[in-house]
Amino acid sequence: MKTNPNQPLVSILLGDPNANYVHSYGLTKREYFAAIAMNATISNLTCGHADAVKQAVWIADALIEELNK
Numbered sequence: 653m654k655t656n657p658n659q660p661l662v663s664i665l666l667g668d669p670n671a672n673y674v675h676s677y678g679l680t681k682r683e684y685f686a687a688i689a690m691n692a693t694i695s696n697l698t699c700g701h702a703d704a705v706k707q708a709v710w711i712a713d714a715l716i717e718e719l720n721k
Contacts, residue, residue: 655719657682657712685712 661684679687690708 655681655716657685657716682712682716685715689715 658680661679661681686708689711690704693704693707693711
């Protein structure tokens with residue numbers, strides 16, 4: 653199963669289960685992965701904030717790529 657980075661992290665099935673109406677909200681998987689990476693990067697900050705942001709997104713994208721192998 654592939655990981656879609658634009659897929660929402662949380663989806664809720666509403667109403668009749670046969671209708672397959674899914675409501676999604678909040679962060680995408682990519683945004684969530686980047687936030688977790690950002691937390692680790694900032695806690696060990698040895699670079700500027702702009703570099704930490706770029707590194708967090710790079711880590712998130714690398715994780716998604718690896719998950720899709």
